[in-house]
Amino acid sequence: MRSPEVPEAVSRPTLEAVAARAGVSRATVSRVVNGGDGVREPLAERVRRAVEELGYVPNQAARSLVTRRHDAVAVVIAEPESRVFADPFFALQLRGISKELTAHDNQLVLLLTEGRADHARVARYLAGGHVDGALVFSLHLDDPLPGLIRDAGVPTVFGGRPDWDEDTRAADRGHVGEEAGRGVVYVDCDNRGGARTAVRHLVGLGRSRVAHITGALDQTSAVDRLDGYRDVMAGVPGECDPRLVVESDFTPAGGERAMRELLDRCPDVDAVFAANDLTALGALRVLRASGRRVPEDVAVVGFDDMVPVAEQTDPPLTTVRQDIEEMGRLMARLLLRGLSGGRDTEPTAAGTPGTAGRGVILPTTLIRRASA
Secondary structure, eight states: OOOTTSOOOOOOOOHHHHHHHHTSOHHHHHHHHTTOSOOOHHHHHHHHHHHHHHTOOOOHHHHHHHHSOOOEEEEEESSOHHHHTTOHHHHHHHHHHHHHHHHTTOEEEEEEOSSHHHHHHHHHHHHTTOOSEEEEESOOTTOSHHHHHHHHTOOEEEESOOSSOHHHHHHHTTOOTHHHHHOOEEEEEOHHHHHHHHHHHHHHTTOSSEEEEOOOTTSHHHHHHHHHHHHHHTTSTTOOOGGGEEOOOSSHHHHHHHHHHHHHHOTTOOEEEESSHHHHHHHHHHHHHTTOOTTTTOEEEEEEOOHHHHTTSSSOOEEEEOOHHHHHHHHHHHHHHHHTTOOTTOOBTTBEEOSSTEEEEEOOEEEOOTTO
């Protein structure tokens, strides 16, 4: 006897039922629902009307045999789930990716890497032909994922400027010609330029002891922001003090640790450029606990403009805005364009291809609030 909690199986309309309703052959229905050519428009319209009337849903496995597409994209984040689900940056980027994939009727498959053991699992999944392509971000400098993904033969767009020279890597592998000149496709923001804007703003406020709390320096975004800080400080007389730079990890806890270290090293610090908003959040907590007023005693600027963070800090955070959601959307658009045979670095209103590889670099903007 069937349990009352288990619903009866519902019979799904078949291709044959659609063909009978439309008065055409099964092969004609198959061509229409799978996007094939060679069906006259009046017949195709009858098939589409029958599909709608019957509520027919194509079998994805069967459709894949015809189209060789799965309409699914893997999103690979090279971070543990404890970081991904605690950091609003990833939610914003995933929202942009999801919107673009949904608009093109593609499914998002999320893959996280908790540690080295997960890399082989991710590589096996990608090589298994389950998805049409991959979007990969938050890579670290020694991460094996790019090589594993390349070996899996999966079309890929990276989030963030890669740390490798693909031309050199191709030459090292003994490959020349098309592969060596192709480079990688990526989307990033102007990290170095945004950092320069932040530090110039602090210097322009008359601050004489401007510190920098870095992000994780095994990621190119953190390195670029540190370089931008140094670009400006190199032109400030007497301000190239290495004690004013403290390495952190893009987290609030890391920002707290770094701010305490800064106050111990340089109690006269009067400005801080934090590598991201979460780092700035941690720094603000320590400054408040130490009795420093912001911005009167210490001015603080972050990076990202994650509104749920930046507008709710005390005081609200001056920060460099990058359009995180747009970066995710553009990554997905470039991948889908490449899968359909289009130009994957065509300039858009959102950004212009960069000079290294085939990158799109989005602009940044300083958003002034009360912290600086």
